[in-house]
Amino acid sequence: MxxxxxxxxxxxxxxxxxxxxxxxxxxxxxxxxxxxxxxxxxxxxxxxxxxxxxxxxxxxxxxxxxxxxxxxxxxxxxxxxxxxxxxxxxxxxxxxxxxxxxxxxxxxxxxxxxxxxxxxxxSPPKVVYADISKDLKRLADHVDKPVDNELVEETTSFENKLSEITEDWVGTTIINETRAMLLDEWLELAFKRIDESNVTEEERFDRLKATVNSYKIEKQLLKxxxxxxxTFVYFNNYARVKPLIHLEHLAQRIESNILDDFYYDYGNICLLKLLGFEARYLSDLGKAAANNLDGESWKKYRDQLDKRQYQLNAASVKLTTEINRVWMPDENRAEASRLRIIADGQYLKVVVEDEMGVEIELDQRSEGYQWLVSFFIIFFAEAEGKYKxxxxxxxxxxxxxxxxxxxxxxxxxxxxxxxxxxxxxxxxxxxxxxxxxxxxxxxxxxxxxxxxxxxxxxxxxxxxxxxxLQEALGYDLAQQRNLVFEGLTDYWYIEAISEMLRNDNVVSLNDKIALIPAGTASKVIFYATILKSHNLKVAALFDSDPEGEQAAKQDNLIVLLKNTNIFQVKDFYQGSAKKVEVEDLLRDTLVVVAKEELGWDVMDIASSQPARPIADVFSSQIQDFSKYKLAKGFLRWARNNNAGALTGVEQEQWKAFIEKVNKALR
The missing domain is CATH 3.40.50.300 (P-loop containing nucleotide triphosphate hydrolases)
Structure with a gap:
């Protein structure tokens, strides 16, 4: 789940x-x-x-x-x-x-x-008394009728028994397990008095029986x-793996259930778990070298040593690969280090081998490197167990x-x-x-x-x-090429569509272009001015609504960027709607996504009103409509679909947009 x-x-x-x-x-x-x-x-x-x-x-x-x-x-x-x-x-x-x-x-x-x-x-709505009260009363009336001229005494009538059970119930009373058991017992007794030739009452009984006991379906599913x-696993202060472990001492602490230092021992125990060994086994193996072994015993001992070496080597390779992905992501760089786990008698050592082949203990590396090594050892050790x-x-x-x-x-x-x-x-x-x-x-x-x-x-x-978040965006701004636009949701659409089109080899947005949401149309000018003052290349995209139209036509922006670097959504939009926004470049897909991801069905209205911006259609039909929710729904959808899921017109519109931006910021 x-x-x-x-x-x-x-x-x-x-x-x-x-x-x-x-x-x-x-x-x-x-x-x-x-x-x-x-x-x-x-x-x-x-x-x-x-x-x-x-x-x-x-x-x-x-x-x-x-x-x-x-x-x-x-x-x-x-x-x-x-x-x-x-x-x-x-x-x-x-x-x-x-x-x-x-x-x-x-x-x-x-x-x-x-x-x-x-x-x-x-889940299906709970059964309430109003759902079954009429059928219960009709069944009670049926079974209370005389059988073979035998009158039912008032004190034992099924109608009275039913009244006792439901005395304080109202129409909205939920038929929970306790109430259902009382009714089920009543039904079982009533069944014996149903005229078996009366199909209507037989069906009523079956219907009541199934409805009253429907709680069992949910109960079993909950179980x-x-x-x-x-399992929710919380990491706060990651335990550190120490560079030198005395195996006999650790084995004794484990066997005595006396762990002197939780963080010290936890990290080391995880290292052993990753290697697939117990401390006692490795300790005894280290002692065996001092014993006089005969031929068969010596062969068995050598096999154990080889197994230990292979497992130590495999773990070292796995850890080195993962650590260098973070520490030295360029795999071709000469200074990439190699982590080695070495067994030496009663000691298990963790060392780092540099590009010259020099080995130094883990605790002589930086705090960041030690933390990273410890994180991966602990995570990999537990990943196949409680973290699975x-x-x-x-x-x-x-x-x-x-x-x-x-x-x-x-x-x-x-x-x-x-x-x-x-x-x-x-x-x-x-x-x-x-x-x-x-x-x-x-x-x-x-x-x-x-x-x-x-x-x-x-x-x-x-x-x-x-x-x-502001700093994260600011860090991303440190690019020579920048596209500034109005909103955060626009950022998500542009980023997601660019990725989809790139993956399908339709068109690729230059990966050196930073995408910068300004917040509003008026702030686009502010951002563009700052970026241009740093001699960076800048293009701007505006919605084709009144605010965007006005901002795009400001003289100081035109002087700053020139018309070739000022875009409006209408420049790429091929439909009949006016005052269009970025969402309209995905009009048909968003209608589908909204229904699949959010349960918002505006298909009929959208198709009957093609001249209306899609955001207006949503806001008029969906209570508490949010552009934010719609964009997030699209992002979830985009992660599981490729560019072929877009309509042909949408692909053409976005391809034209990306090609224009690439050209303006080349």
Whole structure:
């Protein structure tokens, strides 16, 4: 299952984050220190934590400013929801969903008393008393009729028994398991008095029986899904792998269950797990060399040594490959290092071999390099175990890495996210790609009274909260060629379409062109002026609405960029609509995407009103329409489709746009 939405309440600095969506592979939580990012990750882990993680403690975890509510029994721990998660059932879960449950979400909730509750969302509606009351009364009337002239006494009549069961029920009373069992017992007794020749009452009984017991379908499904919940694994202060491990000492500590230093031993135990050996085995193997061995014993000993060497070498190669992807991404650079794991008697050593073949211990390398080595050893060691069906929660990963290596490590996290859904926090602009703003959630705490909030759009009232995003874009601006346009959603469309067309060899946007959302049409001029003042090449794109038209025709912009570098959406649009925006270059596809991804059906209106901008069609038909939601829906769709999924006209429009931009900024 995959987490699609989450909400944290009543936890430390958090009063209520509100529901926030979680991306399919990777989600980035951005915000300043003390905003509550760590608290969000720690609370999420409580949904399904690995063995050994501390449970919730009302004294430590309930918001301190409200603790008096608990101490005075104003609220009870059993009624305090701390964290909720909504999970989507995927094909790989191999769950045979009953009819009507195809679109359901599994919702898991944990309360302050550490009790877990689950339910289904988007499942068939619950059976209520109004759904079955008439049939129940008619069946009661039928079975109370005399049989063979034998009158039913009033005290034992089925109508009276039914009245006793449903005495305090109203039409909206849900037929839960307890009520269903009472009705089922009543039905079983009533069945014996049904005239078997009466087809109508036989069918009524069957219908009531199935409806009353329908709760069992959901109950069984909840049980199955409860066993599929991923484990939430939280990394905060990554344990370090030490460069020299004394095997006998470690084996004794493990066997005695006395681990002197958790972080020291945990990292080293993970290293052994990655290698596929136990400390005791390697220690005994190191001692065997001192013994006098006969021929057969010597051969067995040599085989064990060879096996050890092969496994050490395989692990060394795997780690070296992954580390150099981040540390030295250019594989042809001579200074790329090689990590080596060496067994020497009672010692297991981790050394780094440089380009000259010189070996130095791991702890003599930089803090960033040590952190990276330890991260990969621990992750690879656990990946096939408790992390196999896991959601990774990374708190400020790569903090010790240089800025440019953080950018490379970001790609590593993307690879991790393909196998394990990953959520990480950061306040570093280098851990947020300029093309990843759609998978960012901004975390801020305006005041202690309001607590931590998670914004579902890239916005915040505190400018410090979105500083990493601004800096991430600013870092991306350091290009010789820049295309400036109005909105963030325009950025997502341009980026996604460019990638689709490039992958299908239709046309390729020059990868040296930086895409820069200015925010509004008026700010495009401001951005263009600054960039031109630094002698950078600049082109501007405006919507063809009144604001965009006015901005595109300003004399100072024309003097600055010349007409050849000022574009409007209408320059590429081939339809009949007026006042078009970037969305209109994807008009037909967005209508399909909106229905598939968001459940917004405007197909009939859009086809009957071709002269109307598509954003206007959506806003008139969809309550609380959001361009942001539409663009995000398109991004999800684009990741699973190629350029051939676009209409021919759309491909032509975007091809013309990209070719014009490439020419203007060549």
């Amino acid at each position: 995959r987490l699609v939405e989450a909400r944290v309440q009543n936890y430390r600095s958090i009063i209520d984050t509100g529901w926030f969506s979680v991306e399919e592979n990777k989600l980035i939580l951005v915000g300043p220190n003390e905003a509550g990012k760590t608290a969000i990750l720690q609370a999420l882990q409580q949904l399904s934590s690995p063995e050994g993680v501390k449970e919730l403690d009302e004294l430590r975890d309930y918001p301190r400013s409200r603790y008096n509510d608990i101490s005075t029994n104003k609220v009870q721990s059993s009624n305090i929801t701390v964290v909720e998660g909504k999970f989507k059932i995927e094909e790989t879960d191999n769950v045979d969903l009953p009819e009507g449950f195809g679109d359901c979400l599994y919702v898991l909730e944990k309360r302050m008393d550490n009790k877990l509750y689950h339910r289904l969302e988007n 199955v899904l409860g066993e599929l919940v991923p 069906n896991a959601i990774l929660l990374l708190d400020e990963p790569g903090l010790n890495l240089h800025a440019l290596k953080q950018a490379e490590f970001r790609k590593t996290i993307s690879r991790l996210g393909e196998a394990n859904q990953t959520i990480y926090t950061t306040h570093s602009p280098f851990m947020v790609g300029a093309n990843e703003l759609d998978i960012v959630r901004v975390v801020e705490m305006v005041s202690r009274e309001e607590g931590t909030k998670v914004h579902t759009t890239v916005t915040a009232s505190d400018s410090n909260a979105i500083l990493p």
